[in-house]
Amino acid sequence: MKVLHLSTFHQFGGAAIAANRINQALNRAGFSSDMLVANTPVVEPFVTSLAQTPWQKRWNTARFALDRLTFMPFERNRDVRFAFSPALIGTDISHHPLVQQADILHLHWTSFGFLSTRSLSKLFALQKPVVWTMHDMWAFTGGCHHSGTCEGYQHHCGNCPFLRTAAPDDLSHSGWLRKQTAYQNARLTPVGCSQWLANRARQSSLFGTLAVHSIPNPLDTRVFVPIPKAVARWELKLPDHKRFILFAATKVSAVGKGFSYFQKALGLLRQQLTQPDDVELLIFGAGDESLLQELPFNYHFLGSLKSVQQIVTAYSAADLFVIPSLEENLPNTIMESMACGTPVVGFGVGGIPEMVQHQQTGYLVNYRSVEDLANGIEWVLEQSETNFNQLSENARNHVVMHYDETVVAQKYIRLYEQKIAPKSPKGDLDASDSGSKSPL
Template sequence: MKVLHLSTFHQFGGAAIAASRLNQALNRAGVSSAMLVSETSANEPTVTALAQTAWQKRWATARFALDRLTFLPFERSRDVRFTFSPALIGTDISQHPLVQQADILHLHWTTFGFLSTRSLSNLFALQKPVVWTMHDMWSFTGGCHHSGSCEGYQHQCGNCPFLRLPAPDDLSNSGWLRKQTAYQNARLTPVGCSQWLAKRARQSSLFGGLSVQSIPNPLDTHLFSPLEKTAARQELKLPTHKRLLLFAAAKVSALGKGFAYFQQALALLRQQFPNANDVELLIFGGGDESLLQELPFNYHFLGSLKNPRQIVAAYSAADLFVIPSLEENLPNTIMESMACGTPVVGFEVGGIPEMVQHQQNGYLVQYRSVEDLARGMQWVLEQPEAVFSQLAANARNYVVTHYDEAVIARRYIELYNSVTQAGPPPTP
């Protein structure tokens, strides 16, 4: 059985990292698994870039730019520029040798100029079994990656709140219609990384008639495992006698990551926590460091971390990880933090409640409540050493039991066997 994963990015962003980890986990489990991406970000034997030459790389960049330009005239504001993908721009990979040789095509996050809706239609026309791991809602909406409070995807998209001029026949409606046509007779099995996302897919008009599965992303729990806290801090040149609160995001300033809520909650924590002078912040990710200068605690900014050892050290060095995201599926960061024995404080949104068990391995916060976010951070910090050690152990054990790569690879292998035995749909 040959499996080919299709992803716009190789190691940039949570969806690409999850896809890459699954590819590696399947190979370690004995499956012939490979990955085809727009461009590679590192040399990896089982990963192939569609863009090989300098010209092809320039064209890949141009496709990304064209994809964004197609949305520019329609966007409600700059704030939503990367939250909606029309998928009008892409490339036809249906005749690529890796696609032709594959027994199963496994889609991940494919927009931003890699695969258009027409590209997907050409893949589905091959009548190969297709597994689609949904890292957001895009596959079953008219174009948004997360719909927020809008439930138009349950019927037929239109009047989209992300668009400057919403209308029944707007860009989201035409995107929905294109997907409806593309999905006809496809041998498609959607998979939600979280139960929350799988439930939404089952409620959708595009995937509601399909057998939607729910399988989490995998993690190498041998790589992501706790380091001794003092040693981790010394490795990163951090203070050894402070309480460190960790915040991490690919782009710290992204609205969906809730940095403003984090900042407000820290102001409350500074007022309410008796030992506030012992607290400092640890932050890693991309973005403008000037955002951090108004925080009410001293901070240590590590920038974007690429080396897995440094990432593990950062999680291990922290006393707790704070994730105030307003939209999430099944965050890799929560999984990584818990695997390193660091409890998590985060909003009760998306797939987070499936990961964080309230006051067992972290603290679930009332959605968008600054007060409860501050309360959650303080609750973890105030726990006696024995209770905190149990929180850390619970966090680690939960990840090993539910998300270890061997567990997830086994579940996907069972799914692959099932979809290959099902055969193509009947000809209409």
């Protein structure tokens, strides 16, 4: 059995990292798995770039630009420019050799000029089983990646809050109609990375009649392991006697990552601590360092970390990891931090409550509460050495039990086998993997 993963990006962004990790985990489990991406400068076994020649790479960039240009006239403002994808621009990969050879097509995040809705229709027309791991809500909305409080996806979209001119027949409704047409004859199995996302998909008008599964993203817990804090801090040239709060994001300034909440909570925290000068910040990610200069604690900015070992070292050096995201599915960063034995403080939103057990592996914060975010950070910092070590051990054990790549790979292999042999006995997936409704 051959599986082909389809992803716009290879290693950029959480969805791409998760897709790549699934591909790697399957290959390490002895399964035949490949990944086709729009373009990548990185050479890696079992990963193929659609853009091979200089002309193809330029055309890939042009498709991305065209995809964004199709949305700009409709966007409410620049803040939502990358929050909605009409998927009018893409390429037909249905005749690609890897697609033709695959027994199962496994979709991931495919927007931004890689696959349009029409491209998806051509893939579905091949009548191959399609597994779609949803890293956000886009697959079952009229175009938004996260709907927030809007529940239009449960009906037929329209009156979209992301659009400059919202109306019943706006861009989101036409996007919903295109997807409805594309999905009609597809042999499609949606998979949510979190139970939260799977439940939203089950409530949607596009996927509500399908059996929606829930399988988490994997992590190689042989790589993401705790390093003694003294060693990690020595490697990063950090003082060993300080307490370190870690913040990390692909783009620190991204609105959805909640940096403003983090900044305000730190202001309150400094007033609450009896020895605030003992606490410093550790920050890594892309973005403008000028954003950090008004933070009320000394900070160490590591920039974008490319090496996995550097990332492991950064997590291990910290006393806690703060993720004040306002919208999340199943963040890789939480998984990575906990695997390195570092407790997590974050808002109870999306799939985060499935990962962080309140006061057992970290602290779940009341949504958008700056005060509770400060309290959560303080709570972890004030733990005794014995209690902190237990928090750290609990965090590591939770990841090994639920997210280790060997566990996740086997769940996907069982799902693939079920899709290739649809007449096999039902119920061969455990309850955490499957929805309650029968597949079409």
